[in-house]
Amino acid sequence: MLKFSKNTFYTGTTSPLFTSEIARKVRSFHKKIEGYTPTPLVSLPALAERLGVKSIQVKDESYRFGLNAFKVLGGSYALGRLLAEHLQIDIDEVDLKTISSKLKKPLIFATATAGNHGTGVAWAAREMGQTAVVYMPKGSPQASVDRIRGLGAECIVTDVNYDDTVRLASQTSDKNGWMLVQDTAWEGYEKIPTWISQGYTTMAAEALEQTAEAPTHVMLQAGVGAMAGGILGYLADELGSENFNTVISEPRAADCIYRSGTSKAGDMISVDGDLNSIMAGLACGEPNPLTWPVLRDCSNAFASVTDSVTATGMRILGNPLQGDTAIISGESGGINMGLLYQMAVHPEGKLLAETVGLNKDSVVLIFSTEGDTNPERYRHIVWEGSLPTTKD
Ligand SMILES: Cc1ncc(COP(=O)(O)O)c(C=O)c1O
Secondary structure (H helix, E strand, O other), X not given: OEEEEEOOOOOOOOOOOOOHHHHHHHHHHHHOOOOOOOOOEEEOHHHHHHHOXXXXXXXXXXXXXXXXXXXXXXXXXXXXXXXXXXXXXXXXXXXXXXXXXXXXXXXXXXXXXXXXXXXXXXXXHHHOOOEEEXXXXXXXXXXXXXXXXXXXXXXXXXXXXXXXXXXXXXXXXXXXXXXEOOOOOEOOEOHHHHHHHHHOHHHHHHHHHHOOOOOOEEEEEOOOOHHHHHHHHHHHHHHHHHHOEEEEEEEHHHOHHHHHHOOOOOOOOOOOOOOOOOOHHXXXXXXXXXXXXXXXXXXXXXXXXXXHHHHHHHHHHHOOOOOOOOOOOOOOOOHHHHHHHHHHHOHHHHHHHHHOOOOOOOEEEEEEOXXXXXXXXXXXXXXXXXXXHHHO
8 A cells, every 4th residue: 555765865955946036936927827816725633633743734726726736837837938938028027918919829839748737738828828739648537638628728638648648749749840838857858847847836835825834744746746846846945955854655556756766876767557546647657857856855755655545535635524624635636645644544654654753743734736627536536435445
């Protein structure tokens, strides 16, 4: 159910890509988007008492711009930067309402997605009067396809897995002269993914503003690690990397960060195949080379968990103890609540808790990065009890 490893490569070295200064600039861009409002940071005092920690704070990203996931923070910032670059102006001068009138015709932004990133890019393109083309891997839920098409984008479902879909989107963009807005990097393609990861820092900057106490423990889920790296990089700069502990969690079927963190020399290790996990947003087999160094240098432990762990997390968040607030958390959002629960009740989990010094004085920060983006499966898990942990 749960495998973990202490990060033996930890140095605490901060990254110049994710500073407090950059996060301020990113946030001032997001504040200009109509409807911007910080998502709730929900405290769960009854659960904290039950699990033996001082406090549990959950950032509920189901409220992000009405899109049910945090991802738009990255896509919108990247589109803003690309448009600013195209018009040779500073990002601070971008006016989202009038930007399209400054172009002869709309630009075409393409991307590959497991669902949430493409939704964010489609939405941001529509907000800025531009065009989006979105590629999805085989087996993608119809609900995601419909959501993306509903935002005015073209959406194409491929017959290959996520990583191959990224390659396809990249090749097609090159051929057609489109701008690829991808949330992972590779050699020669780094600028846009850097902006995307920087875009995610808004989520953490809001959380620090909303919390009464700085976190002692931060739990971050990873697909390619662009979100975890951006957030951890920013928090390390803002709080000092020595002042908190971080656990990076992943689905067992796509645990490329865990494998990289447990490799001999801390090199990036990929996982291929079908990457079969209900955590669609985390089912990515190739680490992002831009953010891997941040995770390698600043996180304290890597965890690889089965789907039942996130299913438990989703049920805990959706069915709180008396007095606590309910949070609708999807498959990629619930993993860390499930893991925190395992850290309180499961022998292997307790070892992880000990490794990262989790105790009664700990203030835990968790990001529920999506709501019920796959509503049918959400109800299958939370209402009908699919994927019980006892079966593991
Ligand atoms: C809901 C959700 N959470 C977390 C992630 C992980 O982000 P990353 O691929 O940057 O690690 C994703 C990625 O799509 C996601 O959709």
